[in-house]
Amino acid sequence: MNIDHLLQTIPADAVYGLVGLVVGIESLGIPLPGEVVLVAASVLSSRGGSQLTPHGIAIGAILGAVIGDSIGYAIGRRYGDRLFRLLARRFPRHVNDDVVAYAEHVFQRYGVLAVFFGRFVALLRIFAGPLSGMLRLSYPKFLAANVLGAICWAGGTTYAVYYAGRAAEAYLKNFSYAGLALAVILGILASTVLRRRLERNVEAFAASRRAEKDNPSTAPA
Template identity: 60%
Template sequence: MEHFLTTIPVWLVYILVGVVVMVESFGIPVPGEIVLVTAALMSSKHELAVSPHSVAIAGVLGAVIGDSIGYWVGREYGFKIFDILKRRFPSHFNDDTIAYAEHIFDRYGMFAVFFGRFVALLRIFAGPLSGVLKMHYPRFLIANVAGAICWAGGTTYAVYYLGKAAEKYLSTFSYVALGIAVILAFAAGKFMGQAIDRRVEAYAEQRRADGTHPDVA
């Protein structure tokens, strides 16, 4: 990904960050976080002209716009949108993941929108599901913008300053160390994803016990 981004004009890097994050945010499972982190890592290298501020702005705008599109699509088409996504992306969308996400967003509302920005599965669901559940749009927008700023902005500047520190203090091994740090960050994300998978399965088992799961209904 980094090699590809270094072969295109700087302005196109920002557009790519915004577009990929936007597409992920309105419900399509693309690697928005990977693109954001890679661009932020590039911005920490003094020999490249990538600006961390522009990366952060692109990420925030992409997240807010994408979630808003997802919200209005979900509000307009209801659960039909998830039927389409299940057919298109069966490995990411199924009855159990949708039911669990609906449970989380129905129970926690704005907090689910805000904190869901930091979890890949919930990040994809945030916009469409909030629309399906008819969350009041101003409340959704507040949580959406706040989550986008903290996630996209926070991720960008954390990676940027980590890269700068590595370059200054670790000399030859700077980007090796930074690469290890990024790998550890993705490993933490993977661990969190596995924890979400366990919660999805536990909620599915609860629904089976209650007789509300499609397998037993």
């Protein structure tokens, strides 16, 4: 059963709760497809006759993101490295020493800005809460960046997808499938480019760390 079919078989309030739950669990540091569920629900809300509203979806996702990140912050602050060792054993494809080291470098360098902008990047979205807690970022500052990032990411994604879907339904008509297919392809391409760029950044940072470890004299003073 795919996500689209699943979302059509449950009541609207349950969909809002499901979106918030998946986004919240992802924000705890567990690699779930929060963005995929958010986009799928937003597409369904744009269809004529749908009981779903973009407002309910956006609110559910925002609450899930804020609450999930806050719980992740508390867990990261209390358990720190032990949390990431556990995640690495459970999800080795998504969490490993190189990825965690790169994410930690980004958060140490940019602080709360990484919390805000990290909401738009899958890798950093997963690590934002736990890493911020582990690095002892100020919680009030973290919370402010977390709320703003959640509103911009969840709200922006929901309404962008909703209005794009409505436009396709209203104006494309016979060409709607082609238009939607093109939008999906463009979205996949953009996501792939971003993911590969991030993977290259992780690989470059990991190579730099190994070089410094092998040749300590080359490390910056």
